[in-house]
Amino acid sequence: MSKWRPMHDAQPDRVFGWIIGILSVLLVGLTLYTAYFGVFPDGLQRSGHLLLVIALVYVVAFRASMETEGRAGLLLTLQRLWILVVVAAGVIATGHHILNFDAINDRWGEITDLEIFLAVILMAVLFDACRRTVGWPIVILASIFLAYGLFGAFLPDGLAHRGYSLKRVTAQLYLGGGGIFGTPLGVSATFVTGVVVLGALLEKTGAGQVLMDFATGLTGRLRGGPAKAAVVGSSLMGMISGTAVANVLTTGPISI
Known part of the structure; x- marks a missing residue:
């Protein structure tokens, strides 16, 4: 049974609900728009x-902080201030990439002192966002590799490399195609979001369950039927989506 809340407490929830909804629509709309009309240049896309993902993560985090009970007022205020x-910082560091897209391309990877600072800020923001959404393991793993790039020259022979400066590391991560704005983010911006929407649509309409019921009807009476049903269901889903991510998000939870 849900806890009763006064009207003045429900109003912030409504506001945050609208903000989260608008950000989500913009995020999905950007992906669907580019899926139909073609992607923007990589840096802009x-x-x-x-930028939208960072904003969405921290709006959700701020909303969650408002629902926290039993925590000291000063600590809660500091937590909300930290989120803001x-x-x-994340919006500024990412927005710099958008507003100065042409200038960054004209410099061919040459990074300025301001961009070194923004790169460090953006990495810290992404670490914190990953901690909130995925957990500490990915943050620790990424920190180890980042530290290896910066301080690997001081390791014993066999593990050491020639060493890379902060300027070179931040240039690669902030401006390079293999860094923050590299291929994984490009896949997320062009494919993953659309697949997640497709998975949610299939789940809410019951189409995903229909595929699994059909697969179970074909193979359920055979030896190893559940495993075969999972394979057939994933195959049917793959005929629609063409991606492994869609299988994981739709038929995966049902078959597993």
């Missing part, structure tokens, strides 16, 4: 996608 500072 991926930067815009990341981090989301502002």
Whole structure:
């Protein structure tokens, strides 16, 4: 049974619900628009996608902080202030990529002192966002590789490399095609979001369950029927989506 809340407490929930809804529509709309009309230049497409994701993560985090009970007032205030500072820093660091897209391309990877600072800020924001959404393991793993790039020259022979400066590391991560705005973010901006929407649509309409019921009807009486049903269901879903991600998000939870 849901806990009764006064009207003045429900009003912020409504506001945050609208904000989250608008950000989600913009995120999905960007993906669907580019799926139909063609993608923007990589820097703009991926930067815009990341900006919306960062904003969405921290709006949800701020909303969750408002539902926290039993925590000291000062600590809760500091937590909310930290969320506001981090989301502002993330938006600024990502927005710089969008507003200065042409200038960054003209410099061919040459990074400025301001961009070194923004790169460090953006990495810290992404670490914090990953901690909130995925957990500490991915943050620790990424930190180890980042530290290896910066301080690997001081390791024993066999593990050491020639060493890379902060300028080179941040240039690769912030401006390079293999860094933050590289291929994984491009896949997320162009494919993953659309597949997630498709998976949610199939789940809400019951189409995913229909595929699994059909597969179970074909193979359920055979030896190893559940495993064969999972294979057939995934195959049917793959005929629609063409991606492994869609299988994981739709038929995966049902078959597993």
